[in-house]
Amino acid sequence: xxxxxxxxxxxxxxxxDVAEEMTPGNTATSQTDWAQVVECIRQGDPxxxxxxxxxxxxxxRYFLLRRLGGDELEDRVHDIFLIxxxxxxxxxxxxxxxxxxxxxxxxxxxxxxxxQEKINSRISYSDPAEVGFSLADWRLDPEKRAQQEQRADxxxxxxxxxxxxxxxxxxxxxxxxxxxxxxxxxMRLSYNQFRLxxxxxxxxFSEMARRVxxxxxxxxxx
Amino acid sequence: xxxxxxxxxxxxxxxxxxxxxxxxxxxxxxxLLVCEGCRLQLDEATGYCLTMRQELxxxxxxxxxxxxxxxxxxxxxxxxxxxxxxVFAGWFLYRPRTPLIPLATIQxxxxxxxxPVVAEARETDxxxxxxxxxxxxxxxxxxxxxQVWKGPLAEGGKLRLSRALAKGTYFVRLYDGSKLTRExxxxxx
Numbered sequence: 203x204x205x206x207x208x209x210x211x212x213x214x215x216x217x218x219d220v221a222e223e224m225t226p227g228n229t230a231t232s233q234t235d236w237a238q239v240v241e242c243i244r245q246g247d248p249x250x251x252x253x254x255x256x257x258x259x260x261x262x263r264y265f266l267l268r269r270l271g272g273d274e275l276e277d278r279v280h281d282i283f284l285i286x287x288x289x290x291x292x293x294x295x296x297x298x299x300x301x302x303x304x305x306x307x308x309x310x311x312x313x314x315x316x317x318q319e320k321i322n323s324r325i326s327y328s329d330p331a332e333v334g335f336s337l338a339d340w341r342l343d344p345e346k347r348a349q350q351e352q353r354a355d356x357x358x359x360x361x362x363x364x365x366x367x368x369x370x371x372x373x374x375x376x377x378x379x380x381x382x383x384x385x386x387x388x389m390r391l392s393y394n395q396f397r398l399x400x401x402x403x404x405x406x407f408s409e410m411a412r413r414v415x416x417x418x419x420x421x422x423x424x
Numbered sequence: 425x426x427x428x429x430x431x432x433x434x435x436x437x438x439x440x441x442x443x444x445x446x447x448x449x450x451x452x453x454x455x456l457l458v459c460e461g462c463r464l465q466l467d468e469a470t471g472y473c474l475t476m477r478q479e480l481x482x483x484x485x486x487x488x489x490x491x492x493x494x495x496x497x498x499x500x501x502x503x504x505x506x507x508x509x510x511v512f513a514g515w516f517l518y519r520p521r522t523p524l525i526p527l528a529t530i531q532x533x534x535x536x537x538x539x540p541v542v543a544e545a546r547e548t549d550x551x552x553x554x555x556x557x558x559x560x561x562x563x564x565x566x567x568x569x570x571q572v573w574k575g576p577l578a579e580g581g582k583l584r585l586s587r588a589l590a591k592g593t594y595f596v597r598l599y600d601g602s603k604l605t606r607e608x609x610x611x612x613x
Contacts (some may be wrong), residue, residue, distance in 0.1 A: 261457030
């Protein structure tokens with residue numbers, strides 16, 4: 203059985219790459235030898251499993267929270283890592299280098315499965331209101347709801363100050379979901395003008411949100 | 425093993441709206457699994473896009489709405505600037521001033537000394553104390569010699585300047601025929 207400490211020592215091979223690609227919260231690096239980690243897991247090394255969990259746990263949790271909310275979060279994270287490690291042990295992961303892609307696939311399948319389950323259970327209810335459950339509810343706890351209201355207020359003020367033309371461009375992009383090519387042609391804008399308009403609105407939003415958050419003591423206003 | 429590149433602002437917007445290409449979505453999601461900074465940026469982009477969409481879906485508040493975008497056109501901006509200059513010049517020339525008193529009086533003597541002062545008024549009565557009783561004509565000129573008033577001198581050395589005099593120094597000249605006999609000075613303040 204190979205110790206994972208060896209994997210770790212190889213992992214920190216290039217500090218410059220680490221600084222460029224990773225943020226301080228992550229322990230592994232872009233140089234991690236996943237083939238070795240996969241091999242260790244295959245041999246039942248609990249240290250390798252821990253390493254896998256430590257590296258991807260936050261990201262997996264993020265996607266689950268984003269799409270499903272906090273319900274049964276830890277159970278789902280656990281299930282996902284169980285599926286991944288089982289797949290490795292059973293030799294289903296043929297290319298260890300594709301480990302990250304495989305984890306992403308398992309996360310996506312889990313999310314899709316839960317959503318399908320919720321849809322089915324909602325259909326079986328006689329009164330859909332009793333379910334009291336929607337995608338939006340998953341994301342908006344009271345704190346987030348307050349932040350959402352604050353954001354809406356800032357956007358309202360931003361749109362009030364925007365010209366009709368700017369508003370029209372934003373409406374086409376965010377509501378009608380037109381492509382930027384179509385918007386540029388129909389509104390007679392160059393790509394740079396379009397990009398600048400969108401970016402200016404966003405920067406203004408961030409500044410206003412920061413000011414409001416500062417006044418209300420709501421943190422960074424995100 | 426490469427963990428992909430950080431997402432751009434544009435890509436986060438498109439991802440948040442579910443409009444990023446499938447290929448790039450895969451790459452970005454794999455990167456998001458390991459990059460805290462990009463996750464924060466995506467959260468911000470998602471909040472912004474959702475809110476923007478919701479607010480843009482609401483009907484615009486009724487009422488008159490000014491659109492100043494056309495002012496950005498250079499020709500319009502120049503014309504507006506010229507108009508502004510004209511309006512300012514007009515205001516400056518015809519700006520309302522302190523109302524003048526209807527009539528001011530001043531008595532002048534040909535003796536040398538400090539120049540008498542009179543307030544600005546719509547009309548000014550001037551009395552020349554030592555003009556004598558001889559009839560003659562008088563002329564009022566400003567500091568540059570420009571004629572302000574000309575007419576016969578009334579009895580008692582009186583004359584009435586029936587127009588308002590601007591602030592400055594003036595001289596009253598007395599003539600006997602065409603001969604200058606006396607000169608008086610005064611100031612309007």
